[in-house]
Amino acid sequence: MAQHVAQPTATDPAVPAKLPLKAVAPWAVFFGILMLILLYFVGAEQGATSVFSGAGVHEWVHDARHLLGFPCH
Secondary structure, eight states, X not given: OOOOOXXXXXXXXXXXXXXXXXXXXXXXXXXXXXXXXXXXXXXXOSGGGOSSSSSHHHHHSHHHHHHTTOOOO
16 A cells, blocks of 8 residues: 655745834833943943942943953053
8 A cells, every 4th residue: 555645845935924113112122221221330330420339230240341341440
């Protein structure tokens, strides 16, 4: 008894799904604000512009400061 094997057929090329801007915009704004906050803490959280007292935040981001080229000494 012969078994029938389905042969692949040509189909239309895959079309990527379209994402509406209204669905992406809130996430883009959220991550943009998050990155600006992170940039502040890495780049400016020390000395006169310090939001938190002490050097705790500075010590946590110290290596990242130097990696990104921010002077801190």
